[in-house]
Amino acid sequence: MIIVVLLAGLLGLAVGSFLNVVVWRVPRGESVVSPPSACPRCGHRIRARHNVPVLGWLVLRGRCFDCGEPIAARYPLVEAGTGVAFALVTWFAGVSWVLPALLYLAAVSIALALIDLDCTRLPDPIVLPSYGVAAALLALAAWNLGGTAQWSALVHAAIGAAVMFVVYFVLLVVYPSGMGFGDVKLAGVLGLYLGYHGWASLVVGWFAAFLLGGLFSVALLVGGRAGRKTKVPFGPWMLLGAWVGIVLGDPIGSWYLSLI
Known part of the structure; x- marks a missing residue:
């Protein structure tokens, strides 16, 4: 190994x-x-x-x-x-068969995070093809791993993409100065991965993005590095939150359920 x-x-x-x-x-x-x-x-x-x-x-x-x-x-x-x-x-x-899909996400995460930090943009030439590439790689993993659970995971991936896209689109409509449509399109890609890994990953990944992004924004305000009207790129936090959901979604979900 x-x-x-x-x-x-x-x-x-x-x-x-x-x-x-x-x-x-x-x-x-x-x-x-x-x-x-x-x-x-x-x-x-x-x-x-x-x-x-x-x-x-x-x-x-x-x-x-x-x-x-x-x-x-x-x-x-x-x-x-x-x-x-x-x-x-x-x-x-x-x-494992899911490894290529995760390596692709890692590469895309680094590229999009840097571009968003540089230009406050999430370019369509990277984001939009990622829908097809991610779906194909996750489908390949499900095909080779086989079993009902794997095909259910693909259905969850599709639902996760739709839910994340819709939620972020609603947020864009309600608070247009808080994010851009690039964030909405990226949300669908991340929803594919989070949904594939389970509902706990989806919820944790979504929540972690806002938690980490919010803490960073507060730190900038407290440190005098930004004002209330300063635009902070949200893409990097969406990507980091997704990775938190993928890696820690199940343990955090199990811990939360044990509390209630």
Whole structure:
């Protein structure tokens, strides 16, 4: 199992390198395939040997090989963070058919969280295809695992997506300054995953997003880093809340039921 987790971490490093491209280009409407990555100052293409995740940045000492322009530390941090995320998800899910679906969610979570923090946007080119990809990967897991419980989980996933979409849409209508339609569309994707993992995960994931986002906003207010009218991106908290629901939904649900 340790070897599998390490391999997943290496895969995450490579995916993280691609996510850096996605985070930079997608909000600008640029292709993530071409042209090849280049220094934004001098325009020289990044050489293959310098494009190795994390190591390339360390070898270059954080500067462009051609012009010496500083390369933000965020690039290797995203690569390393994605590697760690992939390793942790693999450790949590094990070698199972649901693992590809969770790894996809991990990659999308990192990309969307960073874009929302940078641009306060959740781009359709990432969110909308995620409905089909998530549904296909979860259906693949249910097909291979088999059993009535798995097919019921797919039905729960569909219900979860619908419920989350509707709830967030109602919140948007009632309080339009509190969130955007991108949050509504993302809610449906997260509802697929949370519903698949059970009703407890769905409730915990939904509640955790508002709890964590609210605590962060209060901390900003108390620290003088934001005012009452400051817009705080909610996408990252939706994503983090979903992961809380997936990982801790059942234990928290069981604990709550034991209290009552």
